[in-house]
Amino acid sequence: MENLKNYLFELCSEYAPSGREELLVSLERLVRPMADKLYRDRAGNLIAVKYSKIPGAEKIMLDAHADEVGLVVTGIDERGFIHFANHAGIDDKILPASAVTVLASRPLHGVVATLPPHLLKDADSEKTIKSKDMVIDVGYDEKTVKELVRAGDFIALRSVCTDLQNRLVLGKSFDNRASCAVLVQVLAMLCSVRPRYDVYMVFSAAEEFGGYGAHTAAFEIAPDEALILDTTFAVSPYTDKSKGRELGGGCAVGISPILDTHMTEAVIGVARSHAIPYQTEVMSGKTGTDADNVTCARDGVPCALLSIPLRYMHSAGEIVSLSDMENTVRLILGYVEYRGGNRIE
Template sequence: MKNLQNYLFKLCGECLPSGFEREEKSVEALLAPLVDEVHKDSCGNIIGCRKSAFGNAKKIMLDAHLDEIGLMVTKIDDAGFIHFTNLAGFSPIALPASSVMVKGKRNLSGVVATLPPHLLSAEERKKPIEMKKMVIDVGYPAETVRELIKVGDPIILRQGCAELLNDRITGKALDNRAGVAVILDMLTTLQKMPLAMDLYVVFSAGEEFSGFGALNAAMEIAPDEAVVIDVTHGESGGTPRGKAFPLGCGAVIGVAPILSGAVTDRLKEMAKQYVIPYEMEPINGRTGTNSDQIATSRCGVPTGLVSIPLRYMHSGCEVADLKDLKAVSDLLSRYVNRGGARYE
């Protein structure tokens, strides 16, 4: 689990809001030693490939999205406050009093400014604040801010990762750096083993926006099957029953109309056979993950979904359990090693 934690801490330090993934360099460097070849495509996906020891092998694509939720500068007012809009995935609920980073000519730390409760009327105190009424304060006067920051620059949450008790980690962008860390850890496990399948791993761009990265990658790779690794909701006070999973429960295997029964069954079989803790997650309708895009790409790609329970999703203090990450990593390495899904 130390390996997983190291990867996770490095990954969560990166600033990769949707649409800005192409500027990234260090994730490629983490992936390169674990695969035969790595490249970055035009939309910002990082794609790594390990070829099978056998000719004519099936192609499997493992996808974990690399991007994180973000905001975008819309204007800088005469007092130097930065106005912003949602770039991807942000809800106004998680924003007030957050510590953020604005990526301009220089990276600037800022805070999401809010009025003190003393200055609000009783009526205003009851209502959530709208995003368009919030501003970011970076401390500088307007002319300096305008010099360093332009309309269209991205903004992300500033928190890094920290250890909590009991193998738990808190930080921003665990959605879905947890999934990326799992794939890197799995590749480490598989390193000494020959593969029965051609393995393509995709750290995809733009999931929090529209899933464009996964769609483009599936078109390029043309996989025979795919497994998406993403996060699901972790149980915490107030989560609705059946929509969240206790931290530490293991790998969460999705069951949904869009997902392939053959892939899902095989994932479950592997978990049972190798005594890997797991739960099933029934999803009606869209899964809200890249599986929706990949499964309907090309002539249809049989796709599975494995999730990691995560508390406080899309906030700066998401919480995950390394034991769950380990379970997903183990499940995937077994799944790939044993040749993927079986079709009868």
């Protein structure tokens, strides 16, 4: 799995805010040589199919959303500063001084403008600024900005992927490129095994916007089962074990009323029998992932949820563990290869 980190870093070097998933060109390039069939549907989902050699095999949908959180340009002022609003998933509080990329007629790097502490009045330093009162500075004058940027252009957070200690990595959009990289690795390894399922990998659109991509893909594919991959909150300086999963403790198997109990048990069974580290994450209802929609597609799709622990979600400084990602690959491969066939009722 020596390529896994490269896959992740490559996928995170591009920007694809919700609704503009086609900008993730590297994903298509990585997957194309490995898939039996590859297509992008009208929702913007990229779908890679690997057929089973077993006749009459059931269909499994492996879903990881490809989009990332982002902002949207609302206007440009007379000084050439870009005004914006939240598009999907970004908390105003993390924005001041953030490096961003405006996906204009060509990508423009910029920064969310801030006032230096020297110039702040005491009362102002206490205030939280709203995104409608912030602007992005890309360095150009009004005329040039207006030539390049239009209302409705999307904006992404910008950062460079970095190795930390202890097999942890730091970067932006690990939610959910970590899962996309895991699926690319799974696809690479599926080439040398005999999957028990026809595997439909859905790199889905707009999960951060409500998830129309996975919803319509599940309708179109009509899978017998779906395994949803996403990220979840890891234990951080501000959360303890009651609120987060351990980084490096393996992927979190979701347990929730909306998820399929048999499928979830089977996933855990595979983890145990293959001695793959895992943890559990209990939710009382909706999971905040594509599973919420996929379960209700057509006449219902049994879903299990695997989440990679991640710190500082929806920021440019997300942290995941490469070993968690590797264990997620092993777990998915184990499930696809060994369970399969008839559903256990």
